[in-house]
Amino acid sequence: MRKTILMAVLTAAPMLSCANNGPAEEAWTLNTIADARSGIATPVDVDPPGDSPGDMFVFDQPLLNEAKETIGSNSGYCVRTLPGQFSECQWTLTMADGTITVAGREAETGTSLIPIIGGTGTYEGASGVLTTTPNGDRTFTQVLTLLKPKK
Template sequence: MLKKCLLSACIFGLSANSLAEVNQMITYADIRENIGIIPGNIRQNAETEDRLDSPGDIFVFDQILLGENGKDIMGRNAGFCIRTDPGMPDFSGTDHPSLPDDPKNNHGQCQWSLVFSNAGKARKGSIQVAGRESDIGLSELTIIGGTGDFVGIKGVLCSTPEPQNKRFKQVLVYSKDGKDKNQLRCP
């Protein structure tokens, strides 16, 4: 479901006259292997020789993209991540415990597309995102572009893993005019 609201009303509670209109959309990237009769979700490691999580490892994914209710299939969520900082020390001793991140959390540099191919009356096209994503907690990634109804999009994708549901909640906060790009932040 797409929601239009004044940025002030959606996020900051400031006066409506000072900020531009933004859009907010909630989707879920479902990571289960099968959803009912729909197979096809993959998460495949491209480097498995040492079978350890280490810097430079890459994995690819192609998952079902669900709508805000967590049930309606909107399209696909597909891309790749390169592991940049495994949280736990690995075989090579390359973990960086002196960095200010959580040593129990893994991070990767990721890029993917949300492809809206089965969105009914909702918008059609794709949104491309990129940035550092963590396995635990909120990650804020940059929307780097769009196609179809999303041409000219600016904003962020706020990704939060929900391991109990085997999915990632993705909140897109975006605008097409880009005037208040400094106000486009994760709620």
């Protein structure tokens, strides 16, 4: 009897976890440019000297729209995890209508996909992904695909 009940619970569990009883989500895109050419960009080198695990990079830089006008700031930090290849990063895009915070693994080169972990103001309850691509001129194109619960 106990085995039958356990099997029934285990069989039903996947169906229960797939149920969506909350409000539908609204998807939208926000395009920004992080400008690393100005603002604060401070490396923190820990032993051993040079590019090594635990090194940090702290930044507070202008956030631009597609017309390259300042719309806020792009502030955060990265901790080197795999020298020359990856860092674990967290940063916040701050704009007049709220903030969006992202955190995840960023590649040294190429495009990285970073999870959106939350927001405030207009972006309260936001989730999704930020796609960041270096442009070769110390700017980064950031495309945020946001999922925001409809209220």
